[in-house]
Amino acid sequence: MVITTTHFLILSLTLFVIGLAGVVLRRNLITVLMSIELMMNAVNLNFIAFSWQFSDLAGQIFAIFTITVAAGEAAVGLGLLVALYRLRGSVNLDAATELEG
Amino acid sequence: MNFLLAHGPAILFYLLAVVAVVGGLGVVTLRNPMYGAVALLTTFLAVAALFILRHAEFLAAVQIFVYGGGILVLFLFVIMLMNLQRLPQEERYVEGAPFALAVVVLLGVMLGVLLAAARFLGAGSNPAALTSVEGQVAGNTEAVAVSLYRNYLLPFEIASIFLLVAMIGAVVLARRD
Numbered sequence A: 001m002v003i004t005t006t007h008f009l010i011l012s013l014t015l016f017v018i019g020l021a022g023v024v025l026r027r028n029l030i031t032v033l034m035s036i037e038l039m040m041n042a043v044n045l046n047f048i049a050f051s052w053q054f055s056d057l058a059g060q061i062f063a064i065f066t067i068t069v070a071a072g073e074a075a076v077g078l079g080l081l082v083a084l085y086r087l088r089g090s091v092n093l094d095a096a097t098e099l100e101g
Numbered sequence B: 001m002n003f004l005l006a007h008g009p010a011i012l013f014y015l016l017a018v019v020a021v022v023g024g025l026g027v028v029t030l031r032n033p034m035y036g037a038v039a040l041l042t043t044f045l046a047v048a049a050l051f052i053l054r055h056a057e058f059l060a061a062v063q064i065f066v067y068g069g070g071i072l073v074l075f076l077f078v079i080m081l082m083n084l085q086r087l088p089q090e091e092r093y094v095e096g097a098p099f100a101l102a103v104v105v106l107l108g109v110m111l112g113v114l115l116a117a118a119r120f121l122g123a124g125s126n127p128a129a130l131t132s133v134e135g136q137v138a139g140n141t142e143a144v145a146v147s148l149y150r151n152y153l154l155p156f157e158i159a160s161i162f163l164l165v166a167m168i169g170a171v172v173l174a175r176r177d
Helices: A005-025 A029-053 A058-088 B002-029 B033-053 B057-081 B097-117 B140-150 B153-174
Strands: none
Touching: A005 A029, A005 B002, A005 B033, A005 B097, A029 A058, A029 B002, A029 B033, A029 B057, A058 B057, A058 B140, A058 B153, B002 B033, B033 B057, B057 B140, B140 B153
């Protein structure tokens, strides 16, 4: 039994779809942010799988930059969340309907 | 014993894949974000272990440090700042969730079909390229470092500026004024 890149891609796809479901379905904005992190992780898994497939380090380097962006995104997203919580006293999606969206 | 030696990586892969998927499902379905964060941690650790299976040892360490040690602790801090008393009464999913879920699953199936049709060249023909510097056998960390500082120096510096901007942005956003 050999684990191929396709195995990794299927796992990555599964994690990505789960994360996407969390972003689309959940009302709690903390959970939505955590689901975005899950999707980023799935993408990293893809990068690593292809890095091994093509024996090229570029995939791993790019994964480092993805992790950097994920860290920045989490910091800014949580900052926004704290600001919203101060304003509305809730991190529920229903608290942010100022735009009537 | 022979069976374990022959199929060790495959068994490990399936085990870690199950852990990662269960953790991901936990993030999406658990009501309390605190439990969700713990489920997310198990996924991060499983993915880190999967990185090692594909010769990305340095990335595995970075994953545990940055995700498990940094981002997740940030999430836990913010969760602890919030008042979760009203959580049990709050609706967990948005209106029209079944329809949204159907669309997401459909997207997953479409990507899966694409994946099933795809063929890739070179199946890990030269894994030594991931752990060597100029033909000399070194470690994965050395290989990543040399590549990062020689070929990707400008993106690296831009990433540091990006982190600075994100840090200032987060502080300004969360500041009490």
